[in-house]
Amino acid sequence: MGPAMEAPLVRVRSLRKEFGGHAVLRDLDAGVARGEILGLIGENGAGKSTLVKILAGIHRPTAGTVELDGKAVVFRSPTDARRAGVSLVPQEFNLAADLTVEENVFLGSELLTARHTLDTARMRARTAALLQELGASAAPGDRIDGLSAAQKQLVEVGKALAFDARLLILDEPTTMLTRREIDRLFAVMRALRDKGMTLIYVSHKLAEVKAVCDRVLVLKDGELVHQAAIAEIDPPEMARRMVGRELREIYPPKRPADGPVVLEVRDLASPGAFSGVSFTVRQGEILGLAGLVGAGRTEIAEALMGLRPSTGTVRLGGQVLRARTAAQAVRGGLSYLSEDRQGSGVLPGFSIAENVTLVSLPAYCGPLGLVDRAREAESARGWRERFHIKAPDLSAPLESLSGGNQQKVSLAKTLDPGPRLVIVDEPTRGVDVAAKQEIYRFLAELAEKGAALLLISSELEEIVGLCHRVVVMREGRVAGERSGAEVGEQPIMYLATGTEAEVSA
């Protein structure tokens, strides 16, 4: 503990939180020093989100106390917490899409004039000042649904800062951001710290924690297992502390991929998204599709799947595939794991087994369309075993599983039709290190068994660790291709951004 810890801004004592008898936080003692950026890391289910939600007044502890400035406080609501100077930027955007930036920043706490009407002038000025401070390009009068993910993120931060926050908590803020936008956010965070604000940064991305934080707390199973100044800990050590055991090499070895061409794409174009896209994928190969958010990667996947109108030629196993609907694409031998699990991947209210057969259901039906539920259950059991899905009851709703296990079900759903080419879009978004490692192993196994894979990812490390070859997109066009030893973070970033300057940044 450094000298700053003598008068921490926030201290929790014997903090305990149970959900339905299950302890998520176990008598946690920890402190946050004034003016530091504190990294909070741990696997899914370690209690990070629960801890920050208690600090922000969303949850109330089962036992224990939270002290702010040495005084015990009880927050009954997020508004309570905000009044005391604690603001949370949630993991998912919490903005009203139809309202303007300024209306969102003051939503629920609007400034009023003496006559109890909205004081738009004051709110506008305050919002403009905030946006400038954050280096956001959005204007106070812009509607939220016209903004990019990065701008929305900054609006969220602005919303958190609008009421003199002393403690700003950011829960996985970089999931939707590109490298450049992340750097911008980090600069903002450092500037806030230098002005005396205290920040808590929750993340799965250990390299980013290393880059921006001053100190790290590692949670495991609701307990504090390690804390260290950032200079004394590196990402591999963080990962080891998180899982509590030595992690073997996280990426499986790459096998040679010299099979015949499975997918051949020629001059694929989709108006307003991308054009002139050509590439091939071989049997047993993992082809990476890299690029910044908005470069057209997901749109290419959607076009291949018949989910977005497109022109050009697609050949699968030599046969021309003209998919106008996802059903046609699936019948042709394609399958797609979408980047947005909740929004377009799985149904939380459906049972685990029903989610597994969501795409492949026609194969489980007789001539009258009756579902063979015994065969369906058998298949779900098979995937549970193969992917080590922690689910005692496959007829339970999917929402009863943890995020990592839901992602495995989502992957099982994608693979159940037995596709020849699998497109996986951000396959490890929001899952912890151990589940990530497992998913990487499944993907490598799949390629080894003769499938062709197209991997879309914003995590360059993942692309570099898994792919035989990488196609890099920039602004809707193929910027270049790298293979073998050239598959590295620097060359990919160079192609993705198109500037030397970005590489050294």
Add this chain to the structure above:
Amino acid sequence: MSALLERLRRLEKQRYAAFAALAILTVVSAFLSPYFLQPQNLLNILRQVSYTGLIALGMTFVIVSGGIDLSVGSMAAFVGSLAVLALNAVAGRGWSPGAAVAAAVACALAAGLACGLANGLLVTKGRIAPFIVTLGTMALFRSLSLYLGDAGEFRSEVERFGDLGSAAPAGLPLPALVLVGLAALLSLLFSRTRYGRAVRAVGSNARVARYSAIDVDATRLWAYALNGLMVGVSAVLIAMRFNSVGTSTQGLNYELDAIAAVIIGGTAMAGGRGTVWGTVVGAITLGIINNMLNMVGISTYLQGTVKGLVIIGAVFIQRQRQQ
């Protein structure tokens, strides 16, 4: 073992809440009125709920798929009018009464299906909100039947048609038999087939369904078509019951009763979840409430108040349970 218990607990919550409410209501009613449990009274209730119950079966598919159909009552008047017109036209040509009845039934089913398809096409291909589409067709179908019948009624000229309206094979009213038979069939369709699964998937999250290679538009279209078909079945049975169709009265407020039955039966208004048998239970529950209000002598004018409160209460309870 604990997994089994967990499953039972879930089943009970989701599926049997409506059954439990019905059981309690039955016991209370039996205490309130000695006449309630008389077979004749129970059969009457069953007959009364059958007409809207049949429509509610179709409505279940529409609501679970994430839609709504306000036009069913007007559609029943329109389709019923066409059926009686067909009946009389065929009989007028000197064909046998059996052929005339068959023509009326076929006409009602075909017209119902066509009306349902029209609603479905406007919702899916026209990309118009179901509430607006069916609000429009509600006005349209009623107006067309009023115009056809000059706001009066279409009387059947075939005695056999009216006889069927009071037919009761094995002592059970014909519409009740049809209701139970179709409920069994549609329950199978809903819970055991690809189509049923697609309806739930589309209602849960249409985007997930689309990305999962489910034809969202076709799924929705056929839900409305099925609903129209059920309106056709119901409309011809009511026409038989009165041996006529009142163009201004037939099917009045049926949309309210059908939607109420679906909701009381435990189907989520937001779509994605529901059961066919729950809807049957919901329809019977409504029927018993009406019956009891009559028996204890509460003004018929107040029955709407009770119905309204029950609908709001059912949704309120659903909400509480979700949290």
